[in-house]
Amino acid sequence: MKTMYVYILTNYKNTVLYVGVTGDLVQRIWQHKNKVVKSFSSRYNLEKLVYYEIYADAETAIKREKTLKLFRRQKKLDLITQYNPLWRDLYDDICK
DSSP states (O other): OOEEEEEEOTTTTTEEEEEEESSOHHHHHHHHHTOOOSSSHTTTOOOOEEEEEESSSSHHHHHHHHHHHHHHHHHHHHHHHHHTTTTTOOOHTTTT
């Protein structure tokens, strides 16, 4: 079993949201921040990690990612605000 993460990124104006899943959260967020791959997140400057969840297996994490992607925007905003009221970038926290 591998630890998996479901995460939400935004830009610094908090106007665009991106939901993703990964097995290495630190590396994946670093890739987003450094625009390693030309993608939706690089196009919209989505570099700020505002939310994440930890899962013990890939199947559950992928299921949760798909569920979050179906959430209406307001439900995602509420989830982020409940977990991270100041909408801080959590990247430095996970690098410790």
